[in-house]
Amino acid sequence: xxxxxxxxxxxxxxxxxxxxxxxxxxxxxxxxxxxxxxxxxxxxxxxxxxxxxxxxxxxxxxxxxxxxxxxxxxxxxxxxxxxxxxxxxxxxxxxxxxxxxxxxxxxxxxxxxxxxxxxxxxxxxxxxxxxxxxxxxxxxxxxxxxxxxxxxxxxxxxxxxxxxxxxxxxxxxxxxxxxxxxxxxxxxxxxxxxxxxxxxxxxxxxxxxxxxxxxxxxxxxxxxxxxxxxxxxxxxxxxxxxxxxxxxxxxxxxxxxxxxxxxxxxxxxxxxxx
Numbered sequence: 029x030x031x032x033x034x035x036x037x038x039x040x041x042x043x044x045x046x047x048x049x050x051x052x053x054x055x056x057x058x059x060x061x062x063x064x065x066x067x068x069x070x071x072x073x074x075x076x077x078x079x080x081x082x083x084x085x086x087x088x089x090x091x092x093x094x095x096x097x098x099x100x101x102x103x104x105x106x107x108x109x110x111x112x113x114x115x116x117x118x119x120x121x122x123x124x125x126x127x128x129x130x131x132x133x134x135x136x137x138x139x140x141x142x143x144x145x146x147x148x149x150x151x152x153x154x155x156x157x158x159x160x161x162x163x164x165x166x167x168x169x170x171x172x173x174x175x176x177x178x179x180x181x182x183x184x185x186x187x188x189x190x191x192x193x194x195x196x197x198x199x200x201x202x203x204x205x206x207x208x209x210x211x212x213x214x215x216x217x218x219x220x221x222x223x224x225x226x227x228x229x230x231x232x233x234x235x236x237x238x239x240x241x242x243x244x245x246x247x248x249x250x251x252x253x254x255x256x257x258x259x260x261x262x263x264x265x266x267x268x269x270x271x272x273x274x275x276x277x278x279x280x281x282x283x284x285x286x287x288x289x290x291x292x293x294x295x296x297x298x299x300x301x302x
Contacts, residue, residue: 045249056161057147057150058149058150059150061147061150061151062150062153062154065098065150065151065154065155066154068094069091069094069095069154072090072091072094072227073087073088073090073091076180080241082228082229082232083115083228083229083231083232084229084231084261084262085228085229085259085261088162089255089259089261090159090228091158091163091228091251092158092159092162092163092251092255092259093227093228093229093251093255094155094183094227094251095155095156095158095159095162095251096155096159096182096250096251096255097185097227097250097251098151098152098154098155098187099151099152099155099156099159099182099185100182100185100188100250100251101148101151101186101187101189102148102149102151102152102155103148103152103182103183103186103189103190104186104187104188104189104190104192104193105145105148105189105190105193106144106145106146107137107139107144107145107190108190108193109145109148109193110143110145110193111138111139111141111142111169111193111194111197112193112194112196112197114142115138115197115200116166116200116203117195118138119200119201119297122299124138125299127141134294135287135290135291135294151201158240159178162259163178163258166259174258177254177257177258177273178254178258180275180276181254181257181275181276182254183274183276184249184254184274184275184277184278184279184280185249185250185254185275185279186279187276187279187280187283188247188249188250188275188278188279188282188283189250189281190283190286191279191282191283191285191286192286192291194283194286194287194289195286195289195290197290198269198289198290198292198293199293200293201293201294201296201297202293202296208231217227229252229261230242230248230252230264230297231262231263231264231288235264235276238264238267242264242267242271246278246282249271249274249275249278249279250275253271253272253275254272254275256272257272257273
């Protein structure tokens, strides 16, 4: 474990220095992302506030759903987006084969080599501010318990986001050329799950979609169920009352499954010979 953290800190330091080499460009990018994400948050709030309630949720509460989703994605993508989007290129160039000769598992070497994306700090900080404001009216949960629950829920949600990125990268093992399916999963599908799906309480959707988002593709555990617990909102009728508290467990489970899936892809990988 000591060697693991030493390796992680080394790669993290290199990635941080690389991204901070041009500080003006870096901070300009951060400010631009703040403005872009802030406009998105504002647009959602204005749209939802035009209704009295949306599935029993007001504008600020719906905004919290989006904030939790963005915050968890910022954490997961910071570590795994570069890895997921760059794996196919490294396989095509033959660079991936070098990871197979390293004394650490190829997965860890690829993740660390891809680098930590510091740019997602803008997503995280803005969404954190909005979550704090949204929770300021919650008084029936003691502050310490509220913070601990929020941290565990966000970490569980981040594992779900990371698992989605890891699982999507598995296709790279079976497609030497540029694969539009991978682009769809990493970009288009992310936009779909972040906006039409996770922006709103799942109680406004038909029962079938509620089931899928809970038990098959557990995106609802990224924000809806934790927010329901924090805000005292109802969950789909007939569903176990414990669901709002299971985000950490669900996150750990799907993350472990994504690692197993990645190892299966690695086992079936055939070198390009480049």
